Amino acid sequence: xSVLFVLVPVALVLVGVFAAAYAWSARSxxxxxxxxxxxxxxxxxxxxxxxx
Amino acid sequence: xxxxxxxxRGVAATSCAHCGLDVLPxxxxxxxxxxxxxxxxxxxxxxxxxxxxxxxxALPDRRSxxxxxxxxxxxxxxxxxxxxxxxxxxxxxxxEAALYLEGVHCASCVWLVERVPLAVPGAVRAxxxxxxxxxxxxxxxxxxxxxxxxxxxxxxxxxxHAYRGRRADEVRRAExxxxxxxxxxxxxxxxxxxxxxxxxxxxxxSGMDGEFVRYFRWLSLALVTPALIWPGRGFFTGAVAALRxxxxxxxxxxxxxLAAGYAQGAVNTWRxxxxxxxxxxxxxIFLLLVGRYLQHxxxxxxxxxxxxxxxLAPATARVIENGVVRELPSExxxxxxxxDVRAGDTLAADGVVERGSTSLDLALLTGESRPxxxxxxxxxxxxxxxxxxxxxVRVEESGMTSRLGRLLRDVELGSRERAPVVLxxxxxxxxxxxxxxxxxxxxxxxxxxxxxxxxxDHAIALLVVTCPCALAMATPLSVTVAIGRAARxxxxxxxxxxxxxxxxxxxxxxxKTGTITEGRLALEEWRGSEEARxxxxxxxxxSRHPIAAAFAASWSDVAAPDATEVxxxxxxxxxxxxxxxxxxxGRPTWVRERVQGGGPVRxxxxxxxxxxxxxxxxxxxxxxxxxxxxxxxxxxxESLIRSGWEVRLLSGDxxxxxxxxxxxxxxxxxxxxxxxxxxxxxxxxxxxxxxxLPLHRGGALRPVVMVGDGVNDAAAIxxxxxxxxxxxxxxxxxxxxDVYLARGGIGALGxxxxxxxxxxxxxxxxxxxxxGYNAIGVALAMMGIIDPLFAAILMPASSLTxxxxxxxxxxxxxxxx
Numbered sequence: 001x002s003v004l005f006v007l008v009p010v011a012l013v014l015v016g017v018f019a020a021a022y023a024w025s026a027r028s029x030x031x032x033x034x035x036x037x038x039x040x041x042x043x044x045x046x047x048x049x050x051x052x
Numbered sequence: 053x054x055x056x057x058x059x060x061r062g063v064a065a066t067s068c069a070h071c072g073l074d075v076l077p078x079x080x081x082x083x084x085x086x087x088x089x090x091x092x093x094x095x096x097x098x099x100x101x102x103x104x105x106x107x108x109x110a111l112p113d114r115r116s117x118x119x120x121x122x123x124x125x126x127x128x129x130x131x132x133x134x135x136x137x138x139x140x141x142x143x144x145x146x147x148e149a150a151l152y153l154e155g156v157h158c159a160s161c162v163w164l165v166e167r168v169p170l171a172v173p174g175a176v177r178a179x180x181x182x183x184x185x186x187x188x189x190x191x192x193x194x195x196x197x198x199x200x201x202x203x204x205x206x207x208x209x210x211x212x213h214a215y216r217g218r219r220a221d222e223v224r225r226a227e228x229x230x231x232x233x234x235x236x237x238x239x240x241x242x243x244x245x246x247x248x249x250x251x252x253x254x255x256x257x258s259g260m261d262g263e264f265v266r267y268f269r270w271l272s273l274a275l276v277t278p279a280l281i282w283p284g285r286g287f288f289t290g291a292v293a294a295l296r297x298x299x300x301x302x303x304x305x306x307x308x309x310l311a312a313g314y315a316q317g318a319v320n321t322w323r324x325x326x327x328x329x330x331x332x333x334x335x336x337i338f339l340l341l342v343g344r345y346l347q348h349x350x351x352x353x354x355x356x357x358x359x360x361x362x363x364l365a366p367a368t369a370r371v372i373e374n375g376v377v378r379e380l381p382s383e384x385x386x387x388x389x390x391x392d393v394r395a396g397d398t399l400a401a402d403g404v405v406e407r408g409s410t411s412l413d414l415a416l417l418t419g420e421s422r423p424x425x426x427x428x429x430x431x432x433x434x435x436x437x438x439x440x441x442x443x444x445v446r447v448e449e450s451g452m453t454s455r456l457g458r459l460l461r462d463v464e465l466g467s468r469e470r471a472p473v474v475l476x477x478x479x480x481x482x483x484x485x486x487x488x489x490x491x492x493x494x495x496x497x498x499x500x501x502x503x504x505x506x507x508x509d510h511a512i513a514l515l516v517v518t519c520p521c522a523l524a525m526a527t528p529l530s531v532t533v534a535i536g537r538a539a540r541x542x543x544x545x546x547x548x549x550x551x552x553x554x555x556x557x558x559x560x561x562x563x564k565t566g567t568i569t570e571g572r573l574a575l576e577e578w579r580g581s582e583e584a585r586x587x588x589x590x591x592x593x594x595s596r597h598p599i600a601a602a603f604a605a606s607w608s609d610v611a612a613p614d615a616t617e618v619x620x621x622x623x624x625x626x627x628x629x630x631x632x633x634x635x636x637x638g639r640p641t642w643v644r645e646r647v648q649g650g651g652p653v654r655x656x657x658x659x660x661x662x663x664x665x666x667x668x669x670x671x672x673x674x675x676x677x678x679x680x681x682x683x684x685x686x687x688x689x690e691s692l693i694r695s696g697w698e699v700r701l702l703s704g705d706x707x708x709x710x711x712x713x714x715x716x717x718x719x720x721x722x723x724x725x726x727x728x729x730x731x732x733x734x735x736x737x738x739x740x741x742x743x744x745l746p747l748h749r750g751g752a753l754r755p756v757v758m759v760g761d762g763v764n765d766a767a768a769i770x771x772x773x774x775x776x777x778x779x780x781x782x783x784x785x786x787x788x789x790d791v792y793l794a795r796g797g798i799g800a801l802g803x804x805x806x807x808x809x810x811x812x813x814x815x816x817x818x819x820x821x822x823x824g825y826n827a828i829g830v831a832l833a834m835m836g837i838i839d840p841l842f843a844a845i846l847m848p849a850s851s852l853t854x855x856x857x858x859x860x861x862x863x864x865x866x867x868x869x
Contacts, residue, residue, distance in 0.1 A: 001261075001264070004264070004267070005267065008271065011244075012244065012271075012275075015240050015244055018240065019236060019237055019240040022233075022236040022240075023233045023236060023237065026229050026232040026233045026236060027229050027233060029225070029229065031229075031232055032225055032228070032229075033181045033182075033184075035181075035182055035539075036162055036179075036180055036181055036182045039158075039159035039162045039182060040162055040166070
C-alpha cells in the first residue's frame, strides 16, 4: 500500500496538468459562445458557388 | 418545413417559397415559378439561389419568418469616421468589424449568415454569435466594402447595425473567463479532496493505518489551501465589504464557514485528531462559484446613452459652409451650422428648416406612422428621415442635447435607476444569515456547559451543514435553465429578474406601430375599377413616397403602362399623363380642387388615410391606407385579458388611428391613448407604477409591462417593471428592454408570462427543499449527533436535489419554435 505515497502525488500532478489545460482553454475564449458552435456543427460545409 | 418547399413549386401555392408563411392573395408575388409573400422574401430567395445556397431550403429546422429589410445603402459603414471607431485591420491585410443583426434566432440563421462570403465576393469570413446576434466579419478591403456586405445581410432579412458595445463586451468577457477559470480550478480541487475524503471515510469504518490517515489528511489540507486562497478569495473580500457597509449578505456566513472549517481542519490535522471538514470546504467553494457564475450570466448591462445615440443618429452629416457642402462626422455638428439634408437622409441634429419643404418620417422618434409635411420655419428633430426632397436645416441642438439625445439619456437613467427587484433569495438571505449565526452562538453556549471541547466542533458542523449552496444555487440555476429554453423559442430574456417580476398579472401597455401592427403603410381599402389601378400604378412608380410603395406592394401582379409629364406635389399628391388620360392621385382636398365632379363612393374608415384618384377631371376611385394589424394580435390580446392582464394601448400615432386599432383588438377606447410623445409614454408608465396595486397586503407590487419597438418606446420600456422589445425594434429599445421577442409581434407574450410563472414556482420549491435540508442539518448539529460522514452526504445531496429540480422543471416548452 505504500505505493500510494508515490501514486497519489503522480495523480495530483496530472490533475495540475489538466487544470492548466482547462485554464488555458477558458482564457483563450473557447467557452465564450457555447450555443453557436453546437448549431454550426450540424450543417455541412459550404458548397462551391454554382449557377442555378 | 420541407412541405412548403414542394408546395411552393406550383404557381397557385398559398405559402411563401422563402418564409413558408401563408400568402395573402392581394400580396402574392410570383417569380421564377415560385410564390412569395413579399418583396423582401423574393429578394432574399434570389440572393440565396444565385449564390448557390439553395440548400438553405432543405435545412430541417428553418423558422418561418417574413423577411424584413430596410433597403438602406449603408454608405456610412464605409466612412472614415466609422472605420476609425469600428474597423480593425489585421496583419494579413484584412479588415474586421462586428455588426449587430436584427432577426437572428435559430440554427438556419447561423447557416445563412455564415455563408454570406459566398454571396459577396471579397468577404472572407462571417462568424455569428447567435445568442447575442452579433456577427464578426472579415473582408478584403481591396475587393469589397463593409457596406456591400451590410446590404447583402439586409436583403437576406438581417438588417445590420453598428455594434458599439465591443469594449464593454470585452470587459465582461474577461470577467467571465476569470470566473470560469476559478470554477475549473475549484472543481478540480474539490473533486480530488472528496476522493481523498471518501478514502478516509471508508477507513473510518473498516480501519486504516495511522500513517495513511495522517497522509490523507495532510494531502487534503495541501489541496484545499490553494482553493481557499485563489478561487475562494472573492467570498472573503465580499464579506468584508458587506460588514464595512454595515450589512449582512450571503458572503458573511460563507466566509465564516470557510474560515472556521479550514482553521479547524488545519488545527485537527496538526493535532492529528478530531474531524476535518476540508472536503466540505472544497465543495462549498466550487458549488458557490458555479452559482455566482450563472447569476452573473443572467444579469444584463445597463444601457449606455452615448453609444445608443451613435447607433441611431447618422455617422456623418453634410454641412454647408460658405456655399460649399462638406461632409462632417455627426459629433462635429454644432448649433448654428447649416445642414444639407437630402431625400433618404436621417437628420443628425435638431433645428429649423431654412429652405425647402418635404415630408419627414417621424416613426423612429414619435411612432407616428404617417409622413409629416414640413416647410420653412418648422422645427425638425434628429433621428427623423427625409422622405422626398432636399431641405436645409439650421442646427439648434446637437448630440446629447438634441431631443433624441435627451430621450436616450432617459433610457440610460431608467436602466441604471431601475429599483432592483429584490430577488426572493436576496430577501431571505439576511434573515437566513442572522438565524444561522445566532444558532451557531447558541450551540456554542449550550455545549460549553456540557462539553467545552466539543462546543466548537458542533458549531462548525452547524455552519458547514447549513451551507447556503443549495439556497444560493436555487434561483440562478432555475433562471438560467429557463432563459436557455426560452431562447430556443425566440424569447430572449436579458435579465433574470424579469421572470420573477412577471409571476403575477398586472398592467400591460402595448405600443401600436410595429408592435401590434406591421409598422408599414398598406392598402386596406380600394373602391375603383381595374383600369384605374393601372393608371395609379403608372404614376406611383415615379414616387418614393410610402403610399407609392404600398400601392406597388399590393398590386405587384398588375401591369402598368408608362406615365409622362409626372409631377409630384409635396404633401398633396402626384399627377401625370397615362395613355392619353390626365391622372391625379392624392389627398382628397387637393384632388377635389382640381376636378369638376364625380364623388367618392363612401367615406373610408376614419382611421385610414384616404387617397382619391381622378381621371380626366372625374373622381373614379378611392383608396384607404392603414397600418395593418399583425396576424394573431387579436387572439393574443384576448388570451392575455383572459389570464388577468389589464391591456392598454399607448401610441404616438393619432388618436383616431389608435382608437380604430383598439376597436379591431376588441379593446374599449378608454384603454387606448394616442398622440403620446415619448416623454408622455414614460410619464404614463411611471404613474402606472406609482399606482400599482400590491399582490396582497404588504406584498410585491403588480408589474407594469411596456411592450414596444422604437426609440419612442425606449424611455417607457426602461421605466417599466419589465420592458419588452419586439422584433424589428430599434437598438435603443433593445438596450432598454429586459426581454426581446425575436418572433415579431406579441404572440410570444403569453408564453413568456406562463414560463415566468412556472419558473418562479420551481424557484420557490427549490428554496423550500434547500431550507428543509438546512432545518434538519441545524437540528442534528445542535443536538451534537452529526458526524463527518453525515455532513458530507447531506451537503451535496441538497445541492444535487436542487440541480435536478431546476433541470426537470417545465418552464418553457423544450422544442424549438
